Amino acid sequence: MNIKKGFKLNPIRILGALSLLIIWFIASKIINNGTILPSPIAVINAIPDLATFGGKELGGFEKPSYYGAFIVLSRNSLVTFARLLSGTLIGIFAGVSLALLIWWDETIRRFIEPLILTLRNIPPLALLPLFMIWFGGWELGNILFISSSVGMMIVINSVTAIRNLSPVQIRLAKTLGASRGQILKTVIIPGIIPELAGGVRVVLGMAWAITLGAEFLAVQSGIGRILIFSMNYLATDRMIIILLIFIIYAYLTFIVFSKFVNYFTLWMPERE
Amino acid sequence: MKSKVKIKAEGLCKIFYSEQNEKNTVFKNLNLEIYDEEFVSFIGPSGCGKTTLLNIIAGLETCTEGKILINNQLITKPGADRGMVFQENAIFPWRKVIKNIEYGLEMRQINKQNRRSIAKEYLKLVGLEGFADYYPKELSGGMSKRVAIAMVFANNPDTLLMDEPFGSLDYVTKVELQKELLKIWQKERKTTLFVTHDLEEALFLSDRIFVFDKNSNVVEVVEVPFSRPRGEEVRNSKELLEQKKLLWRYF
Amino acid sequence: MRINKKKFLDTLTPVFSIAAVFFIWWLISLFLPPVRLPSPIAVIEKWVKSVFYYPQVSMYAMGGRNFNLHLLSTIRKFFIGVSIGVFSGICFGLILGWSKMLREFFEPPLEIIRTIPSLAALPFFLMWFGPRESSQLALVSFYCFTMLVINTINAIKNVSPKFFRFALTFGATRGQVYRTVIVPAIIPEIIGGIRVALAVSWGFVVLAEYMGAGYGVGRLIMSFMPFLHTIGIFVGIFWVILFAFLTDFLFMKLIAHPLTAWMPH
Numbered sequence: 001m002n003i004k005k006g007f008k009l010n011p012i013r014i015l016g017a018l019s020l021l022i023i024w025f026i027a028s029k030i031i032n033n034g035t036i037l038p039s040p041i042a043v044i045n046a047i048p049d050l051a052t053f054g055g056k057e058l059g060g061f062e063k064p065s066y067y068g069a070f071i072v073l074s075r076n077s078l079v080t081f082a083r084l085l086s087g088t089l090i091g092i093f094a095g096v097s098l099a100l101l102i103w104w105d106e107t108i109r110r111f112i113e114p115l116i117l118t119l120r121n122i123p124p125l126a127l128l129p130l131f132m133i134w135f136g137g138w139e140l141g142n143i144l145f146i147s148s149s150v151g152m153m154i155v156i157n158s159v160t161a162i163r164n165l166s167p168v169q170i171r172l173a174k175t176l177g178a179s180r181g182q183i184l185k186t187v188i189i190p191g192i193i194p195e196l197a198g199g200v201r202v203v204l205g206m207a208w209a210i211t212l213g214a215e216f217l218a219v220q221s222g223i224g225r226i227l228i229f230s231m232n233y234l235a236t237d238r239m240i241i242i243l244l245i246f247i248i249y250a251y252l253t254f255i256v257f258s259k260f261v262n263y264f265t266l267w268m269p270e271r272e
Numbered sequence: 273m274k275s276k277v278k279i280k281a282e283g284l285c286k287i288f289y290s291e292q293n294e295k296n297t298v299f300k301n302l303n304l305e306i307y308d309e310e311f312v313s314f315i316g317p318s319g320c321g322k323t324t325l326l327n328i329i330a331g332l333e334t335c336t337e338g339k340i341l342i343n344n345q346l347i348t349k350p351g352a353d354r355g356m357v358f359q360e361n362a363i364f365p366w367r368k369v370i371k372n373i374e375y376g377l378e379m380r381q382i383n384k385q386n387r388r389s390i391a392k393e394y395l396k397l398v399g400l401e402g403f404a405d406y407y408p409k410e411l412s413g414g415m416s417k418r419v420a421i422a423m424v425f426a427n428n429p430d431t432l433l434m435d436e437p438f439g440s441l442d443y444v445t446k447v448e449l450q451k452e453l454l455k456i457w458q459k460e461r462k463t464t465l466f467v468t469h470d471l472e473e474a475l476f477l478s479d480r481i482f483v484f485d486k487n488s489n490v491v492e493v494v495e496v497p498f499s500r501p502r503g504e505e506v507r508n509s510k511e512l513l514e515q516k517k518l519l520w521r522y523f
Numbered sequence: 524m525r526i527n528k529k530k531f532l533d534t535l536t537p538v539f540s541i542a543a544v545f546f547i548w549w550l551i552s553l554f555l556p557p558v559r560l561p562s563p564i565a566v567i568e569k570w571v572k573s574v575f576y577y578p579q580v581s582m583y584a585m586g587g588r589n590f591n592l593h594l595l596s597t598i599r600k601f602f603i604g605v606s607i608g609v610f611s612g613i614c615f616g617l618i619l620g621w622s623k624m625l626r627e628f629f630e631p632p633l634e635i636i637r638t639i640p641s642l643a644a645l646p647f648f649l650m651w652f653g654p655r656e657s658s659q660l661a662l663v664s665f666y667c668f669t670m671l672v673i674n675t676i677n678a679i680k681n682v683s684p685k686f687f688r689f690a691l692t693f694g695a696t697r698g699q700v701y702r703t704v705i706v707p708a709i710i711p712e713i714i715g716g717i718r719v720a721l722a723v724s725w726g727f728v729v730l731a732e733y734m735g736a737g738y739g740v741g742r743l744i745m746s747f748m749p750f751l752h753t754i755g756i757f758v759g760i761f762w763v764i765l766f767a768f769l770t771d772f773l774f775m776k777l778i779a780h781p782l783t784a785w786m787p788h
Contacts, residue, residue, distance in 0.1 A: 016631040036651065114537030115544065121771055123726030126763045128733065129744050129756050134559065206723070208640035213730055216645070224643075231646040239646060243639070250638035332688055352694025362689035366707040366785045376693040378703075409787035427693055 038237040043244075046237035053226050073223070073245065080211060080222035081249075087143045088207045091150025092200060098151070099158030100184060116155055124149035124206070125213050132218045142219060146210050150203050157199030161192035197261045204253065278431065278463045279306040279329060283338035286324055298324050299488050302338070309461040313474035316484030317523065322467045326435050329465065330356050342431065352376060355429035359436040361416045363408050369419055370395060370404035376427025394422040397456060414445035418452070425456060432464040439469070450476060451504070458501055471516050476507055483522050491522055561754040570758045579755050584746040586738055594762060596656070596738035601728050601766070604660045608667025608724075609717055615668070616675025621701060626676075637673050641666040645731060659731035659739070666727055667720050674716030678709035711786055714779045721774060725767045 021040065028039035038046070051061040051068025053076075061068035102109045124145075135141025169191065173183045215224025223242055230238035284302035287295060298321040306312050314322040327333040328340055331350035340347045342354070355376070363372050373391040382390075395401055398418040408416055417437060424432065438446040450473060457464065468474050474481050475496060483492040496515070498506050506512060545563050552562040569577070573590040586592050619626045645662050652658040682705055690700045732741025744759040 016628060020632060110532060110536040111540050111543075115540045118537075118541060121722060121767045122764050123722060123729065123767055125726030126729040126741075126760055128730065129748055130760065132748070133751075133753060133756070202719075205640060209642045209723075209726075212640055212642045216642075216730075217733060227643065227646050231650050234650060236647075236650065239650070243643060243647075246639045246643055247635055250640075254638055330692055332691065350691040350694070352692075354692065356689070356692040358685060358689060360685050362685040364686065364689075364704065364707070365787070366710070375690075375703075379690075379693050379695045379699055407785045409785060423693075433692075 035234050035236050038240065043237045043240045046235065047241060049235070050226065050238055050241065053229055072226075076221055076223050076226055077245070077249070080215065080224060083139075083142055083146065083214075083222065084207055084211045087146025087211065088150050088200075088204065090143065091147040091203070091207070092154050094147060095151040095154025096158050096196070098155045099162060100188070102155075102159055103162050103188065104180070104184070113159070116152065116159075120152055120156055124152075124210055128213055128217050131214070136218075139219075142214055145214065146207055149210055150207050153203050153206060154196075154199060157203075158192060158196060161195035161199070162188060164195065165191045201257070204257070276308050277305050278308040278310075278342065279465075280304070280341045280344075281325075281338070282341070284325075284328070284335050284340060285337035286321070286328065286333075287336045299335075299338075302488070302490070304482065304490060304493075306463060306465065309463055310479045311457065311464045311466065311477055313466045313468060313478040313481045314484060315468060315471065315474050315481060315519070317486050318469075320484040320486050321488040322484060323435050326356070326433050326465060326467055329431075330354050330433050332356075352380060352427055353430040354433055355424035355427055355431070356433040356435065357417075357420050357424055357437040359439045361408075361413070361420070361440075363416055363419050363423065365408045367408075368404065369400065369406050369408070369411070372408070372419055373422045373426050375423055380427075390426055391422075394426040397425070398422045398452060412445075413441050414449060417441065417449060421449075421453065421456070425460065428460075430462065432462045434464065434466045436467050436469065438473070446470075446473070447507075453477070454502065471519050472507070472512070475512050475515050475519075476502065481519070483519065485522065494519065558751050558753050561757060566754055566757045566761065569754050570761050573758050573762070577755075579747065579750075579752055580743065583750050583752060583755075584743050590740070590743065590758075590762065593738050593740050593743045597728060597732065597740045597763075598766065600656060600660045600732075600739065601663065601724060601770075604663025604728065605667050605721060605724050608664040609671050609720065611664075612668040612671025613675050613713060616672045616679070617706070619672070619676055620679040620705070633669075633672065633676075636669050641669060642727070642730070645734065648731075649735060654735040654737070656735070656737040656739070659728060659735050659737070662731045663724050663728050667724060670720045670723075671713070671716060674713060675709065678712035678716075679705055681712065682708045711783050714782060718771065718774060718779065721770050722767060725763060725770070729763055 024037075025040055028037045028042075031037045034042060047069045048064035048066050049069070051064050051066075051072050053072050061072070098112070102112060127145075131141065131145045135145070165188065169187050170183060173187050178186065211222075212224040215222040216228050219225065223245060227239055227242045230236075230242065281302050281304045284299050286298040288298060290296060302325070314325065316322055324333065328335050329342070329347060331347050331354065334348075347354075364375070367375070370388070370391050373394055374387045377387040377390060392404070395404055398421055400415060400418055400422070403411070403415070408419070411419065420437070438449055441449065454477060466474070466477060475498075478496050481494040481496060482490050483494065485491045494515075497511065548560075548563050552560045557565070574594075575589055577589045580587055580589060580593075584593075619629060641662070644665055645658075648658040648661045648665075652661060686704050686708060687700050690704045695703070728739075729741040729744075732739040733745050736742065740759045740762055744756050747753075747755040747759070
């Protein structure tokens, strides 16, 4: 998948997206059941109801309002994003560091690598109840959980990326008299960034899943929790609002991430 | 003795548009004629359009203006009558050697038994007897090229197109494959178009050589004076060296 | 002599590392109450018992004297969900790969589905189908389907053009090229995608069971929670880990390696 190109907007695609909206509207009228599929208009009308999420203690408003809904959504989005980003960044940092350590020292590799290979097969989502028992709703525990799962995947990705580096470049650096530390800094780290970028994309998906999973089960704030909350009230219209918000956020993270990667991989020759 | 014209280019023009919408003209007004059963080489500097011309004749690309004819019919798409050997190794890695050679026959829906016996014949012809059940990953570069040649010959095309087929091989393998190519070609004469950078190769193999310049014009058509069949002594002969010197003038 | 030493170390250290983990676990469990961290020995003991006689199942959950009913339920949901999802995903991906028109038409919804986390679909399924097992199965199928469609389309895009150009010069029709070149060429990438989908699907099925009703390991784990029967939670998770391992191992051995025997490494 070519991250560099981002995505192009052209009239056909806009038409395609618009047609989705039209199909949604028609389908909702045919089904005529607000719980299964509310119409787009009903969804917009339901936005104010989100303002009451959380009750007084968790920052909800007493009365429904668009303004209130906006505040509630923003606050909870921030919470979810904060978890997601901090967990992911810590995980990436830890994962890459560990991978570099594994490259640096053979003994470390001997002991750590088999561990990682066994642990990689454990589905992180299944471990949620353990996390609930150990950390309750403690925010830091939540972030640690996300970090460890992200870190696991990134370590494997990075170790493979380091192994896939062309040995020629490392040899070249050595013949130029570079010390091991310099090789690490100037050859290995820049060299693995492209493959790492691909890995982070995949990891981001998993990080989202874990963050959401935790919000479904364990923690009481965040847009995932609003989704579940709305589900408990069979409020499909509000659920769809959250879904649309997800789509917007997903696109935003994708664009930001692509720009970020493009900046760092300016030197890479186009592969096609 | 002049045989009939097999392939003819009339006013051929090819324009490429790059991603930034830049116009890149490869051929402006190309005219050439290639006769039946002759072995022709195209030589010239990189980027002069030799491969593009070959692709147009193969039907893998279309010309922007002008006509390209084979047997007096317009070439519009690829077909089994024009077999092609590429420079890159394009034999199918997921098929064993023998099934690779059978590929063209399979496409023409020839039954299993016939396919297998024909394929075995050509396997032997390229000297790979015993490698029938190998996967391409187990073959060297030269062996893969032989499989490709066997594949194309087994399908019995009218015309043979070869785009720097031996370009990525070492000298010794290259010489061997040239010998084998001529050996097979002597048996089953086909009109052959051969693109190469190697002057010695062109002189050793062809009847005529088309010399292209960097603007994609044909600056010279050289008649190769050696008689057939050509043995190894031709390769190291004085005449070949002189012909090479003559060709060098164009570079 | 040196080679032997390396090989010896290479086989010994994995065992040592894993044993070390268990040892550290055991050490820490001495200082923590079993509600927080049961000792590994106790967990293993209960794990073995879980297929024979496990009273807490009937006490805290419903259905059966041991884990078996629930294990089978989870396995069943996993395999049916994955089979449906993977198979239909690949087929749909192949159809989209063939028809440019369909591809352009379905591209916007596919782009959208690709970027949002599949887990966001779970509440919708729970609401539409109720907390029953069908919603759990639906989540797994949905995830596998979307993953494999995208995987297949990408794999088709990544096929090197040299192969189908070569095929065309043999007079192959578009359909023949699709069948004899594209399909074999994409197998390795699809197998990679399936392997990932298998691992993640275990997580999804268990999570869906956490949130739903019916039978299943996840459901069992959830029912242990209010009673603080932590050791049972560990046993359940061990089962899930074992399943994940086994499916990966068997998949690689029985399907992946035979189908990719032709690949250079």
